[in-house]
Amino acid sequence: MRDAVLDAVEHRVADARGQAVDAALHDAADAVEFIARGQNLLAHAAGCGGVNARQVVRKDSLAVGLSIDHIVHRQVGDAADLRDVRHDLNAAGLECL
Structure with a gap:
């Protein structure tokens, strides 16, 4: 079931107003965003700072x-x-x- 929900999120199953068709799809989309933000935060914390201005x-x-x-x-x-x-x-x- 979980794979089907995430597969639907991946293929952007949403109506024209940008809202997920089903509550399960909406919750899955929020979870994907939450995990990505957490990974980004950990990557920056492990590097002891943000992107260097000299980059x-x-x-x-x-x-x-x-x-x-x-x-x-x-x-x-x-x-x-x-x-x-x-x-x-x-x-x-x-x-x-």
Whole structure:
């Protein structure tokens, strides 16, 4: 049952007003947001601070999707700032970031 609810949330089953069709879908959407915020908080706490002001971020939109190239002086940031390394020859090295 839980997988069906989360699958429906993933596929954005909602009416035109942006409200979930069922209370179970609404509760599942809140739970996903709550977990993501908790993981973000823990990631920042483990890194002893937020994103460094010296961090240089350049965003490029590619045909395959959004890829983010960045130089990180401190290895702290949001998951949204991670780079897509699937097509990079040094993917293992970038994974250490």
